[in-house]
Amino acid sequence: MKLNERLRKAEEKAGRAAPDVEENGQGSDPYAGLKQRAQEALFVKLGPRLYDASLSEDDLQEIVSTELDQAMEGEAAPFSADERRTIVRQIREDILGYGPIHMFLEDDSITEIMVNAEERIYIERDGKIEETEARFASRQHLRRVIDRIVAQVGRRIDESSPMVDARLPDGSRVNAVIPPLSVDGPVLTIRVFAKDPFQVQDLIDLGTMSPEVADLIQRVVEGKLNVLVSGGTGTGKTTMLNVLSGFIPGEERVVTIEDAVELQLHQRHVIRLESRPPNVEGRGEVKIRDLVRNALRMRPDRIVVGEVRGGEALDMLQAMNTGHEGSLSTVHANSPRDTLSRLETMVLMAGVDLPARAIREQIAAAVDLIVHLSRMRDGSRRIVQISEVVGMEGDTITIQDVFRFDYSAGRDEDGRFLGDIKPTGIRPQFTDRLAEYGIEVPASVFGSIEIPPGRNGRGGKRSA
Secondary structure, eight states: OOOOOOOOOOOHTTOOOOOEEEOSSSEETTHHHHHHHHHHHHHHHHHGGOOOOSSSHHHHHHHHHHHHHHHTTEEEEEOOOHHHHHHHHHHHHHHHOOOOGHHHHTTTTTEEEEEETTEEEEEEEEEEEEHHHHOOSSSSHHHHHHHHHHHHHTTOBBTTTEEEEEEEEEHHHHHEEEEETSSTEEEEEEOOOOOOOOOOHHHHHSSSSSSSHHHHHHHHHTOOOOOEEETTTTSSSSHHHHHTTTTTTTSSSSEEEEEOOOOOOSSEEEEEEOOOOOTTTTTOOOOHHHHHHHHHOOSSEEEEEEEOOSSSSHHHHHTTTTOSSEEEEEEEOOHHHHHHHHHHHHHHHHOOOOOOHHHHHHHHHHOOOEEEEETTTTTOEEEEEEEOOOOOOEEEEEEEEEEEEEEGGGGGHHHHHHEEEEEOOOOHHHHHHHHTOOOOOGGGGGGGEEEEETTTEEEEEEEE
């Protein structure tokens, strides 16, 4: 007899018909009532100890297991030893883990988990959103999971601070909003990071970039050009920034600055800085801008800012223009041109009264390359433009596309784009700077053909 059937019969013998509650999308849960009673008893008894940062994970597991065994003793249903162990394990996972979304976090094919209150859980797989049958037992159950997540990184969420950004131990990004801001109940969004971070070959295999583009980007990072990764929400900017950061030579001192630590650099000489929200009294806030300014005093060879979204843009541009070459960051934008406009707007957010031309000159002097990503209609994430910032013409920043995605190739029978990113035939000016570092980039990478000096009395290049 299956375990679920035996448990249902056991509950019926005890005079408690099990409610028809779904668990983890696996059909009705015959012992949901028992589990909920045991959980409630445990939360009443342990209270704040469940979120005590001084307790190690092993100590917490032991305390919970002991208390659960005692809570189960009060149940009249006759369970075998195996059945009791199964129920205790599942309750322990609910309390110490992440409840019904735990299995989604273990699924490597899932990139996003979206919890809309306790009754609706959506996931993103292969770039497509789908609704699941998983449910939280109650609104309180969801709140406990949120509290546990934010407590792990020293953050808080309550009515006075009803929004929070946090992260899971594996680096996955978490955002939570609770009432009164979220009208229909707590909302939890998790951007799931791969347990084994994507490497450049993974992005080539996924079609995000071509081998030629990967080789060029590696040379650009090694040659200390300042690079911005732009794109919309969910286009893979952080993943791309992580891959770019992997090209930084191991002997260099790298300072990373993020709202919530997500980057996973493998170099040894890395200092990770994380912003801090204000405390209950509204004090103690440390902004990204504060960290960027402080990083300049830490003798960095490279500064990597997880995302520029405010007044820190001014400090970052000044750093790029005062000897901190090779800086990397991401910006939310719809195109490389829009990236420059957003940078200008964010500099103004710093509260410094600068003329527009001065800001644009700073941007043109600081930024060398923009790598723009897009999430395609087929769900894939691709590099669609690589643009060089050339300089100023009058009051306008001039840029030129070095690579552009080929949409004309059409789609296959599954709707997937067949095109790839192609060179435009323009050889960028930054190749001269790379040459100063001893880094040569063949003209063929850009779709150009070198004409040897002396031929027809001239030397140069032409488009292939």
